[in-house]
Each structure stands twice: as structure tokens, then as C-alpha cells.
Amino acid sequence: MSEKKAKKILVTGGSGLVGKAIEKVVADGEGRPDEEWIFVASKDADLKSAADTRALFEKHKPTHVIHLAAMVGGLFRNMKYNLDFLRNNLHINDNILHSAYELGVEKVVSCLSTCIFPDKTTYPIDETMIHNGPPHSSNFGYSYAKRMIDVQNRAYYEQHGCKFTSVIPTNVFGPYDNFNIEDGHVLPGLIHKVYLAKQNGTPLTIWGTGKPRRQFIYSLDLARLFIWVLREYNEVEPIILSVGEEDEVSIKEAAESIVGAMDFKGEVIFDSTKSDGQFKKTASNSKLRKYLPNFKFTPFNQAVQETCNWFNANYDQARK
Numbered sequence: 001m002s003e004k005k006a007k008k009i010l011v012t013g014g015s016g017l018v019g020k021a022i023e024k025v026v027a028d029g030e031g032r033p034d035e036e037w038i039f040v041a042s043k044d045a046d047l048k049s050a051a052d053t054r055a056l057f058e059k060h061k062p063t064h065v066i067h068l069a070a071m072v073g074g075l076f077r078n079m080k081y082n083l084d085f086l087r088n089n090l091h092i093n094d095n096i097l098h099s100a101y102e103l104g105v106e107k108v109v110s111c112l113s114t115c116i117f118p119d120k121t122t123y124p125i126d127e128t129m130i131h132n133g134p135p136h137s138s139n140f141g142y143s144y145a146k147r148m149i150d151v152q153n154r155a156y157y158e159q160h161g162c163k164f165t166s167v168i169p170t171n172v173f174g175p176y177d178n179f180n181i182e183d184g185h186v187l188p189g190l191i192h193k194v195y196l197a198k199q200n201g202t203p204l205t206i207w208g209t210g211k212p213r214r215q216f217i218y219s220l221d222l223a224r225l226f227i228w229v230l231r232e233y234n235e236v237e238p239i240i241l242s243v244g245e246e247d248e249v250s251i252k253e254a255a256e257s258i259v260g261a262m263d264f265k266g267e268v269i270f271d272s273t274k275s276d277g278q279f280k281k282t283a284s285n286s287k288l289r290k291y292l293p294n295f296k297f298t299p300f301n302q303a304v305q306e307t308c309n310w311f312n313a314n315y316d317q318a319r320k
């Protein structure tokens with residue numbers, strides 16, 4: 001008979017960018033002998049359904065949950081479907097947290113995002129500012145649904161003593177990302193564009209001036225931090241998981257890194273008639289640094305190189 005593991009960790013959204021990264025990091029040696037890891041995707045349960053979610057929890061009886069599953073998308077899709085982003089994510093999150101409460105799960109770590117912060121804010125953004133004002137109007141559905149996770153975590157703690165918490169990553173990238181040019185995030189979209197420009201011998205056109213600045217976190221670094229949060233972080237309040245403010249890069253610098261990694265020799269054009277989006281949304285990682293002063297992030301160029309290598313090797317199967 002197989003030995004019963006002390007910890008059963010259910011990861012929702014296990015087929016996505018962040019879920020796949022956690023799976024890899026666990027398989028590569030971060031997992032511990034007393035932990036059983038279960039990665040689930042939408043084929044295992046539609047988490048919008050309370051009954052399906054409950055059945056998933058009854059089947060696996062997790063002691064811990066990393067909750068990543070969400071309806072996610074780029075700017076355009078958010079603007080068009082704010083109601084769907086709001087309702088689907090409210091339902092998914094409520095179903096997860098309530099099933100976790102009812103089945104006595106010891107700890108839940110859910111995932112927020114820096115793009116849910118108030119539109120009008122001071123910089124750097126920190127964990128105390130989430131509810132300080134309305135989010136940007138383009139993605140208010142997604143943002144309010146995500147903010148409610150923090151509200152629910154506090155309420156489950158106050159009323160029932162639950163250890164439910166959340167993390168706030170900045171822009172994530174890595175293998176298994178959504179490389180769709182129209183609908184995905186900026187970095188995977190750029191990688192795909194460079195791939196096509198190289199293949200077709202055409203110039204690379206980058207939308208906007210290239211001046212906006214972003215903090216990018218490699219999915220495998222985020223995965224290691226998620227595992228640390230699950231094991232060691234005991235606050236209900238969220239924690240920002242990000243590289244430092246000094247590691248913010250411009251879109252132009254990010255594009256140059258991709259051009260180098262993909263060995264693209266063609267012309268690069270910035271189409272400044274296209275919108276730049278928010279100029280910056282710098283987040284502070286000083287809370288993280290208080291806990292983990294020595295955590296080493298993968299250098300940006302190396303992480304971009306690894307992601308480009310993965311995309312080149314997996315072009316046919318990659319989400320595009």
C-alpha cells in the first residue's frame with residue numbers, strides 16, 4: 001500500500017503559464033517527500049460550477065490549495081467582456097474558497113495581479129493600496145472580482161479562522177504562455193511577432209513608442225515563490241511577488257532582449273500611432289525582500305532566452 005502523504009496540494013489552473021511552471025519546479029526537486037501535488041485544468045472541473053468544484057474537492061480531499069484558475073486575457077478582450085470577467089471570476093473564486101472552507105482545507109493561496117490596483121495611485125504600489133480607488137475602466141470586471149478574493153480571505157479568517165491568503169504577481173512570462181498577438185500579454189506577443197518577422201523576412205513592428213516600463217517576472221521564479229508562500233507565509237494580507245523597482249524595463253528594452261534571443265537581424269519599427277497603455281505601474285517588492293532578502297531572480301535576458309528557446313522548440317503546440 002502506498003504511504004499516505006501528509007500534504008495534498010491541489011493546484012487549480014494547472015495547465016496554464018503559472019501552473020505549468022509550478023509543476024516543473026516541483027518535478028525538478030522543489031517537491032518534498034511528504035507532499036502530493038495534483039494539477040487540474042478545466043477538463044477536470046468547470047470551477048464556475050459550485051457542484052463541480054465541490055465534487056473536485058471531495059474527490060481529491062486536498063489539505064492545501066494553490067488557486068490559479070481564472071478567466072484571463074489582454075486589454076481588448078477585457079474591454080469587450082467586462083461582465084463575463086466579473087461574473088466568471090467571482091463564481092470561480094467563491095466556489096474555490098467556499099469548498100475549501102467546507103472541506104476543512106488548511107491553507108489556500110490565491111492569485112491577484114498588479115493590474116487590479118487603483119488607476120489613480122502613487123508609486124511604487126504596495127500591498128496596502130488595493131482597495132484605495134477604482135481600477136482602470138478597461139478591466140474593471142476582472143479587477144473587482146480579483147479584489148473580492150482579498151475581501152473574502154479576510155472574512156473567512158475573521159469568521160472561521162481560515163488561513164486563506166493571496167499573492168500579487170507583476171507581468172508573468174515563460175514557457176506555456178499565451179503567445180497570441182492580439183489577445184495575449186506584451187512579452188509573449190512580441191516573441192511571436194519576432195518569430196514571424198524572422199520567418200517571413202519582414203520588419204518587426206512594435207505597437208506604441210516602446211517607452212512604457214514594466215516589471216516582468218519569470219514564471220519559474222514565480223513558481224518558487226508560490227511554493228515558499230504556501231509553506232512559510234502566514235499572513236492573510238497579500239504579498240507582491242515581483243522583481244525590484246530597479247529591475248523595471250522599458251518595452252523597447254524587452255523587445256531588444258527578444259530580438260537578441262531570437263537572433264533577428266531585420267528592421268525594428270515603433271508604430272507610435274498605436275496606444276502605449278499605462279506608462280508604468282511600478283510595484284514595490286520590499287515586503288517580499290523583508291522575508292526573503294537573498295532570493296535570486298533569474299536575470300531578465302536569460303529568462304527571455306529560455307522562453308524564446310521553448311517557443312521555437314514548441315511552436316506547433318504553443319497557444320497562439
Ligand SMILES: NC(=O)c1ccc[n+]([C@@H]2O[C@H](COP(=O)([O-])OP(=O)(O)OC[C@H]3O[C@@H](n4cnc5c(N)ncnc54)[C@H](OP(=O)(O)O)[C@@H]3O)[C@@H](O)[C@H]2O)c1
Pocket residue numbers: 012013014015016017018019040041042043045046047048067068069070071072092111112113114169170171172173176177178185
Ligand atoms: N499572466 C500574467 O501575466 C499574470 C499576471 C498576474 C496575475 N496572473 C494570475 O495568475 C493566475 C494564472 O494565470 P496564467 O497566466 O497562468 O493563466 P493561463 O495560462 O491563461 O491559465 C489559466 C488557467 O485557468 C484555467 N481555467 C480557466 N477557466 C477555468 C474554469 N472555468 N474552470 C477550471 N479551470 C479554468 C485554465 O484551464 P484550461 O487550460 O483547461 O482552460 C488554465 O489552467 C491567474 O489567476 C491570473 O489572474 C497572471
